[in-house]
Amino acid sequence: MEINDDLLDKLAFLARLRFSGQDRERLKQDMSQIIDLVNKLNELNLDEVEPLTHISQHLQEGRNDEPQNPLDKRIVLENAPLSDSDYIKVPPVINKSEE
Amino acid sequence: MSKFKTFPSLWRWLEERGPKAPLSAVNIALKRIEQFRDLNAFIDVWKEEAQQLAQQLVSEKRKKPLHGLIVGVKDNIAVAGKPLTAASKILQGYKSPFSATVVERLQEAGAILIGRNNCDEFAMGSGNEYSYYGPARNPYNPDLVPGGSSGGSAVAVATGQVMVALGSDTGGSVRQPAAYCGVIGYKPTYGLLSRYGLIAFASSLDQIGILANNVEDIAAVMSVAAGKDPMDATSTPSKTPNFVEEIIDSRQRKFKIGVITETVEHKDLHPDMAIAMEKWISILSKKGHEIEYVSLPLLDYLVPMYQIIATAEASANLSRYDGVRYGYRAEADTLEEMYIKTRTEGFGMEVKRRIMMGTFVLSSGFYDAYYMRALKARRLLVNYLNNLFKQYDLLMLPTTPAPAFPIGSFAQRPVEMYLVDVFTVIANLAGTPAISLPLAWSKDGLPLGIQFMSKAFDDAKLLSFSASLFN
Numbered sequence: 162m163e164i165n166d167d168l169l170d171k172l173a174f175l176a177r178l179r180f181s182g183q184d185r186e187r188l189k190q191d192m193s194q195i196i197d198l199v200n201k202l203n204e205l206n207l208d209e210v211e212p213l214t215h216i217s218q219h220l221q222e223g224r225n226d227e228p229q230n231p232l233d234k235r236i237v238l239e240n241a242p243l244s245d246s247d248y249i250k251v252p253p254v255i256n257k258s259e260e
Numbered sequence: 261m262s263k264f265k266t267f268p269s270l271w272r273w274l275e276e277r278g279p280k281a282p283l284s285a286v287n288i289a290l291k292r293i294e295q296f297r298d299l300n301a302f303i304d305v306w307k308e309e310a311q312q313l314a315q316q317l318v319s320e321k322r323k324k325p326l327h328g329l330i331v332g333v334k335d336n337i338a339v340a341g342k343p344l345t346a347a348s349k350i351l352q353g354y355k356s357p358f359s360a361t362v363v364e365r366l367q368e369a370g371a372i373l374i375g376r377n378n379c380d381e382f383a384m385g386s387g388n389e390y391s392y393y394g395p396a397r398n399p400y401n402p403d404l405v406p407g408g409s410s411g412g413s414a415v416a417v418a419t420g421q422v423m424v425a426l427g428s429d430t431g432g433s434v435r436q437p438a439a440y441c442g443v444i445g446y447k448p449t450y451g452l453l454s455r456y457g458l459i460a461f462a463s464s465l466d467q468i469g470i471l472a473n474n475v476e477d478i479a480a481v482m483s484v485a486a487g488k489d490p491m492d493a494t495s496t497p498s499k500t501p502n503f504v505e506e507i508i509d510s511r512q513r514k515f516k517i518g519v520i521t522e523t524v525e526h527k528d529l530h531p532d533m534a535i536a537m538e539k540w541i542s543i544l545s546k547k548g549h550e551i552e553y554v555s556l557p558l559l560d561y562l563v564p565m566y567q568i569i570a571t572a573e574a575s576a577n578l579s580r581y582d583g584v585r586y587g588y589r590a591e592a593d594t595l596e597e598m599y600i601k602t603r604t605e606g607f608g609m610e611v612k613r614r615i616m617m618g619t620f621v622l623s624s625g626f627y628d629a630y631y632m633r634a635l636k637a638r639r640l641l642v643n644y645l646n647n648l649f650k651q652y653d654l655l656m657l658p659t660t661p662a663p664a665f666p667i668g669s670f671a672q673r674p675v676e677m678y679l680v681d682v683f684t685v686i687a688n689l690a691g692t693p694a695i696s697l698p699l700a701w702s703k704d705g706l707p708l709g710i711q712f713m714s715k716a717f718d719d720a721k722l723l724s725f726s727a728s729l730f731n
Contacts, residue, residue, distance in 0.1 A: 169616075176575060176619045177582070177599045178612055188613060194675045195617055199564040202633045205640070212635035213642060216450050216464050216691040217494045224490060236357045242589035251584055254595045 162200070164192045261698055261730075262442050262473055264399060265292075266420035269476035270329050273423075282314040282328025282372065285423070289330045289374055292421045299406070300396045301415035303335055304343065305375040313372050324370030325484050329477070331366060332377045332416040332425040337468065338457035339363050339373060346459045347391040348381045350606030351587040360457020361489045362426065362468050369484040374422060378412030381608045382578065383428050383461045385409050386436060386680045387667065390610045395667055398440060400706055404664040407437030410471065414441040417471045424481060425471045430461050431566055432659075432684025434469030435696035439659035439709025442698040444726070446470050446478050449716045450691035451496045453482075454489035462573035465566075465688040475727035479503035482719070496717070506720035510728040515721075517544060517712075518554035518652035523683055526559075530662035536700030536708050537658060544656075547728075554648060554655070556686075558641050563678055565641070566685040568621050568634035575618025581606065613674060638689055645690045649715035654725060657683050659696040659709030683711060693719045695726050 169189055173180055180188055234247075241249040267273055267285065274281045293305055310330075317328050333339055336346045338356035345351035359367070367373065378396045380388055388396040388411025396411040398404035399419050406415045410427030414437035417425050427434040429447040438445025447469040458468055472478045486500040523529070524537050545551050583589035583602030590601035607615070621630035648655065660680060670677035687694035693716070696709035714722040 172616055172619045172623065175623060176612075176615050177579075177603050178607070178615065179600050179604045180612075184609065188616065191613055191674055192617060192620065195567060195613075195678075196620070198675055198678070199567050199621075199630065199634075201564045202561060202568075202630075202637055205561060205633075205637055207633060207636040207640070210636040210639050212632055213639035214635060219451075219497055222497070223493075232357050237585070240354055240357070240586040242353075242583065242587070249585060252592055252595050252598050 162193060162196045164189045164196070262418045262420070264419045266418070266473045267330070267423045269474045270326065270423060270480055271476060274323070274327060280318055282317040283311075285328050285330050286310045286314040286372060286374070289421055292419060293375070296399070296415070296419045296421060298397065299399055299402065299415050299419065300378055300394055301412040301419070301421060302332070303347070303376045303378050303393050303412070306342070306373065310372050310374045317370060317372075326366060326369040326371040326480060329366075329371040329480070330423045331371045331373050332375055332413055332422040333363065333373055334379050334410050334413050334425070334427045335376045336379060336383055336428055336459040337363060337426055342376065344459070345392065346382045347379050347393060348607065348611070349392050349588055350581045350602070353588070354586045356457075358457065360468075361454035361491055362485045363457060365485045366481065377410070377416055377425055379427075380409035380411070381611050382459065382574070383409040383430055383433050384574070384610050384614055386432075386677050387665065387670070388412060388437070389667060390608055392608070397667070398664050400442070400664070403666055404706075405440065405667050407440035407664060409433040409437075410469070411437045413471050414438050414443055414445070417441070417443045417473060423472065424477050427469050427471055428458055428461070429467050429469040429688065430465045431570060431681045431688050434471060435659050435684050435694060435709065435711060436681070438471050439696045439698070440664035440707065442707030444472050444475065444478065444698060445696040445709070446723070447687055447694050448482065448486070448719055449693045451494050452486050452500065452693070452717065452719060454492040454495045456489055456491035460577040462570040463577065464573060465570055467688070475507060475723055475730065479507045479723055479727070482723070498717070501720040503720055503723055507724045507727040510724040511731055513724065513728070514548045514550070515653040515725055516550045516552070516651070517654045517656050518552055518648060520556045520559070520655055520657045521553045522556050522559040523657040526661060526682070528661040528679070529658065530702070532702040533658050533662060533708055536710065540699055540710055541656070552652075554652065556644070558637075558644060559682070561637055562641070562685050562689060563682055565634045565637045565689060566681065567617065567678060568630050569638065569689070571614045571618035572621050572631050573618070575615045575622060578611070578615055610674065641686070642690050645692065646715070653714065653721060655713045657711050659683060659711040663702045663704070663706035663708055687713055692716050693722050695722055697726055697729060699729065
C-alpha cells in the first residue's frame with residue numbers, strides 16, 4: 162500500500178509530528194514497506210475469532226476509592242520546563258491573530 | 261558464558277569474600293566500568309552513593325537477601341531522584357520523583373544500584389543504535405551491536421561491570437541483547453514483576469526482565485521482586501514461589517521439551533545457530549529429557565502481529581510527551597505549535613516511525629483492517645500455545661536467527677531489522693516467560709543464545725531447568 166502526502170499529513174497531524182524533506186520521503190517509503198509486511202495477516206481466516214484485548218489471566222480489582230498521597234506539587238513543578246510558584250506555564254492557547 | 265572476567269553468583273561472592281564483600285564488589289565494578297567505558301554501557305554512574313551503601317552494608321550484622329548485589333538499571337526504569345530519559349532527547353532534564361516498585365524491592369533487599377544503562381530510545385530497537393547517548397558496542401567486537409534495546413545492560417553484565425542488570429522486554433529487548441553478549445536474559449511471565457516505574461512502550465507486551473551471568477542471581481532477584489503491587493493493576497495477585505529454593509536440586513527433574521520446527525528450519529537461520537540447536541537437542545536427550553519436534557504454523561505472522569500491536573500501544577503511550585510537564589520543550593508562539601515542535605525535535609526517527617505506524621493502524625478506516633485483525637490473530641496464537649503447553653513443559657527455539665550484526669547494518673532498511681525479533685516476540689504476544697541461555701558460540705567466536713519458554717506462571721520450572729544446564 163502506498164502512503165501518499167495526504168495520508169502522511171493526516172497521520173502526522175494526529176500524532177502532532179511534522180516531517181519535511183528527506184525524512185518525509187523516507188517515511189513514506191518505510192511505512193509502505195511496513196504495511197506490506199503486516200498485510201500478511203490478511204492470509205489468516207479470523208472470522209470466528211474474538212479479539213484478545215487483555216493478556217492478564219486474573220480479574221483486575223480496583224483499589225478502594227480513598228484519596229492517597231499524590232506527588233508533592235513542588236516536586237512536580239521542579240520537573241516542568243517553565244513554571245511559577247503554583248502553575249506550569251505554557252505558550253498561549255489562542256493565537257493572537259485569532260483574538 | 262562470558263569470556264570476560266565476571267562476578268560469581270552473589271552467594272558465592274559473599275562466601276568467598278567475607279564481610280567486606282559488598283565493598284570489594286563495588287570497587288571492582290567501578291574499575292571495570294572505567295575499563296570498558298568505550299563500550300558505552302552506562303549513561304550515569306552513581307559512584308559515591310554505591311560506595312557509601314557498600315560501607316553501610318559491611319557494618320550491618322544481618323545479611324539481607326541481596327546483600328551487596330551490584331545492579332545496573334536500564335534508562336527506562338525509574339530510580340527516585342535520578343535522571344530518567346529512555347535514552348531520548350525528549351526527556352532531557354527529567355528526574356524521576358519516585359522509584360519503580362522493582363527498584364524499591366531490590367534496594368530494600370540490600371542491592372546496590374550503580375548506574376543507568378544505555379538503551380534504544382524508548383526501548384525501540386534491536387541494536388542499541390538509536391540512543392541519544394550514542395550506540396553501545398558489543399564486547400566481543402566493538403563494530404557489532406550488543407543487541408537491543410537493553411544493550412547497555414547486556415554489555416555491563418557480560419564484562420563484569422555489574423552482577424545483574426534490569427532491562428525491559430517488549431519484543432525481545434532483554435533476551436536478544438543477552439544472546440548477542442553471551443549472558444542470560446530472562447523475561448518473566450507478564451504480571452509477575454510490577455511494571456510500575458517502567459516507562460511505557462507497549463503496555464500489553466512490556467515486561468521488566470533480568471540479565472545475569474548465572475541463574476542463581478536471577479532467582480535471588482525474583483524472590484524479592486516478584487508479586488502483587490498495588491501500583492500495577494496487571495501484577496499477579498497470586499502468591500509467588502521462593503525461586504531460590506525452587507532451583508536447588510534442579511538436575512533431578514526431567515522435562516518434556518518441544519522444539520519448534522519452523523524455527524530450526526527457518527530460512528534466515530545462520531548455519532552456526534543450526535549446529536548449536538542440533539548439539540543441544542542431543543545433549544538434552546542424553547540428560548534424560550524427552551524431546552519432540554512441534555509445529556508453530558503461525559511463526560511468520562508473529563512479527564506482523566507484533567508490529568501492529570506494539571506500534572498502536574506506543575502511539576498512545578507516547579502521546580504524553582508534549583513538552584508541558586517535563587523534559588524537553590521547544591520554543592513556540594502557540595501551545596499547539598509547541599506540541600508539534602517539541603515532539604518533532606525531541607523524538608528520534610525510529611520512534612517517530614513507530615508512532616506514525618501506530619497512528620495509522622488505529623486511525624478510522626484502518627482500525628478494523630489492521631489493529632482488530634492483529635488482536636484476533638493474537639488470540640489464535642495464545643490458544644495454540646496453551647494447547648502446546650498442555651503437552652510440553654518447555655518449548656525450545658533459538659533466541660535469534662544469527663549472531664550480532666554490524667552497527668549500521670539496517671540503517672536504510674528498518675523493516676529487515678524488525679524481522680530479527682521473529683523468535684522473541686512469541687513470548688511477549690502470549691505473555692509467557694522465556695529465557696535466553698548463552699549455550700553456544702559461532703565459528704567466529706560470537707555468543708549464540710538458545711531460548712526456552714514455559715507456560716505463564718511456570719517461571720520456577722523454567723529457571724530450575726535453566727539452572728540444571730550450568731551445574
